[in-house]
Amino acid sequence: MGGGFGERARLQVPAPRSDLSEPEPVVSELDKPKRDLEVPGDWTYASAPESRDIVRIAERYGHFVGGEWLEPAETYETIAPRDEEPLAAVGQGTRADVDCAVAAARAAYADGWSSLSGSERAKYLFRIARLLQERSREFAVLESLNGGKPIKESRDVDLPLAAAHFFYYAGWADKLEYAFPNRRPRPVGVAGQIIPWNFPLLMLAWKVAPALACGNTVVLKPAETTPLSALLFCDVLRQAELPPGVVNIVTGDGRTGAALVEHDGVDKIAFTGSTEVGKGIQRRLAGSGKRLTLELGGKAANIVFDDAALDQAVEGIVNGIYFNQGHVCCAGSRLFVQESIYEPLVAKLQRRLSTLRVGDPLDKNTDIGAINSAAQLEKIRELVASGEQEGAEIYQPPCTLPEKGYWFAPTVFTNVAQSYRIAQEEIFGPVLSVLTFRTPEEAIEKANNTPYGLSAGVWTEKGSRILWMAQRLRAGVVWANTYNRFDPSSPFGGYKESGFGREGGRHGLEPYLEFDR
Numbered sequence: 001m002g003g004g005f006g007e008r009a010r011l012q013v014p015a016p017r018s019d020l021s022e023p024e025p026v027v028s029e030l031d032k033p034k035r036d037l038e039v040p041g042d043w044t045y046a047s048a049p050e051s052r053d054i055v056r057i058a059e060r061y062g063h064f065v066g067g068e069w070l071e072p073a074e075t076y077e078t079i080a081p082r083d084e085e086p087l088a089a090v091g092q093g094t095r096a097d098v099d100c101a102v103a104a105a106r107a108a109y110a111d112g113w114s115s116l117s118g119s120e121r122a123k124y125l126f127r128i129a130r131l132l133q134e135r136s137r138e139f140a141v142l143e144s145l146n147g148g149k150p151i152k153e154s155r156d157v158d159l160p161l162a163a164a165h166f167f168y169y170a171g172w173a174d175k176l177e178y179a180f181p182n183r184r185p186r187p188v189g190v191a192g193q194i195i196p197w198n199f200p201l202l203m204l205a206w207k208v209a210p211a212l213a214c215g216n217t218v219v220l221k222p223a224e225t226t227p228l229s230a231l232l233f234c235d236v237l238r239q240a241e242l243p244p245g246v247v248n249i250v251t252g253d254g255r256t257g258a259a260l261v262e263h264d265g266v267d268k269i270a271f272t273g274s275t276e277v278g279k280g281i282q283r284r285l286a287g288s289g290k291r292l293t294l295e296l297g298g299k300a301a302n303i304v305f306d307d308a309a310l311d312q313a314v315e316g317i318v319n320g321i322y323f324n325q326g327h328v329c330c331a332g333s334r335l336f337v338q339e340s341i342y343e344p345l346v347a348k349l350q351r352r353l354s355t356l357r358v359g360d361p362l363d364k365n366t367d368i369g370a371i372n373s374a375a376q377l378e379k380i381r382e383l384v385a386s387g388e389q390e391g392a393e394i395y396q397p398p399c400t401l402p403e404k405g406y407w408f409a410p411t412v413f414t415n416v417a418q419s420y421r422i423a424q425e426e427i428f429g430p431v432l433s434v435l436t437f438r439t440p441e442e443a444i445e446k447a448n449n450t451p452y453g454l455s456a457g458v459w460t461e462k463g464s465r466i467l468w469m470a471q472r473l474r475a476g477v478v479w480a481n482t483y484n485r486f487d488p489s490s491p492f493g494g495y496k497e498s499g500f501g502r503e504g505g506r507h508g509l510e511p512y513l514e515f516d517r
């Protein structure tokens with residue numbers, strides 16, 4: 001039994017090295033540095049532009065009503081924010097145009113769409129989803145051209161999610177009885193839908209897909225600055241052979257939106273946009289009996305605890321506020337950092353900012369594209385100036401902005417007090433305000449100190465703390481150790497001045513249904 005020790009004792013132990021200097025590393029011939037080779041010193045990215053010719057833009061567009069193009073009485077020019085190039089003349093919808101569109105939607109509703117079986121409606125939605133996938137490159141180029149967002153975002157986020165939404169709601173169309181057992185769901189009627197410019201096609205998908213799945217017909221007004229992807233979508237509807245009048249698109253500015261809201265033939269309004277306009281719509285519809293859902297602004301808190309994986313958190317912070325130039329209602333625009341890690345985190349963040357590439361939205365290497373419009377750029381500049389005046393410290397990495405078009409460098413404000421406008425108001429641009437906290441209770445108090453309640457982020461390695469925080473944050477969506485993650489099966493919407501009603505998931509069907517009991 002004891003023989004084992006004897007065996008071990010006989011093992012050869014290497015003699016201790018008397019010479020403690022580092023041994024010569026073994027380097028193969030191939031690995032030896034070739035001193036005479038030129039090593040490039042400049043590692044900047046070469047441009048990798050996506051072809052603009054993938055998409056054909058007409059010179060002039062009318063309104064899409066009853067499956068046909070209605071000649072507009074008036075037009076305006078839509079441009080590319082990257083260089084202010086005029087792209088097309090687009091209809092400025094009048095009350096008469098809205099009237100025609102609502103009549104077409106009503107006729108299509110009565111003519112069979114509302115009584116079509118769920119499985120038949122689903123077939124159209126599946127077709128639309130597949131066509132969006134097939135034509136995704138074309139749509140991605142158009143979205144970046146007209147909206148200014150980087151092509152890698154429209155290609156990898158907007159388009160896949162828009163198609164996924166149609167797939168998802170196609171799946172519900174014939175299962176509404178199971179989604180709401182014993183409640184006999186039926187469609188609401190004609191839905192008026194008004195969408196913003198930050199995710200033009202994706203917001204269209206969020207609105208149109210559940211409405212059609214539930215058997216409603218639609219009149220949709222895209223944002224004034226980004227109508228082109230909605231107009232190209234009309235061609236997808238033609239390919240999918242959707243019955244005429246089921247989806248109608250009337251372009252124009254806020255006046256067209258107001259005409260749609262006020263139209264007596266509309267049964268439901270679904271609006272995404274600013275809190276100010278949303279409140280006006282709510283006032284306007286009070287007492288009218290029309291159904292309403294509002295998805296409004298936000299001023300989300302992104303909260304980083306001292307036990308979080310800092311590099312991962314920095315990526316999440318960058319994604320949270322600089323994704324889509326910060327034109328995101330759920331953007332993590334208020335960063336709350338636990339005091340003990342404030343300095344290393346801000347240093348890492350500033351270093352990461354200097355690697356972001358700002359430039360041509362059609363370049364596949366671009367991280368931050370163009371600001372959507374001159375008006376939005378003006379608003380960002382005004383709020384940033386207020387931050388400096390009120391005493392916050394501004395950091396912008398050195399970057400050369402193109403001369404033409406609308407551009408704003410990624411910006412971080414430190415030394416921010418909760419009362420500053422940049423900590424209170426929605427900037428809707430690539431501008432982050434950094435604040436600090438000491439305890440979880442303080443983080444909750446500060447995070448909830450806003451009229452909004454759309455989203456929040458929590459970064460910590462403790463699962464129990466994530467749950468503790470999520471229960472106390474007054475936000476419709478709380479992300480943990482990630483940010484800006486979307487899935488069609490997950491409901492999205494706000495509290496307080498961020499609106500009411502949910503889009504996405506089974507909850508997203510409810511606003512488009514009436515129940516007998």
Ligand code: NDP
Binds near residue numbers: 221223225253272379
């Ligand atoms: P708006 O709320 O003005 O626009 C949203 C949509 O509503 C657009 O289609 C718009 O048309 C339309 N609209 C405007 N006025 C009326 C009205 N009286 N009745 C009905 N529809 C109307 O947002 P903006 O585009 O002007 O952006 C302003 C601010 O709103 C941003 O800085 C941002 O803070 C916030 N915002 C929030 C969004 C979100 O997702 N929560 C999205 C976009 C903006 P038109 O395009 O012609 O103005």
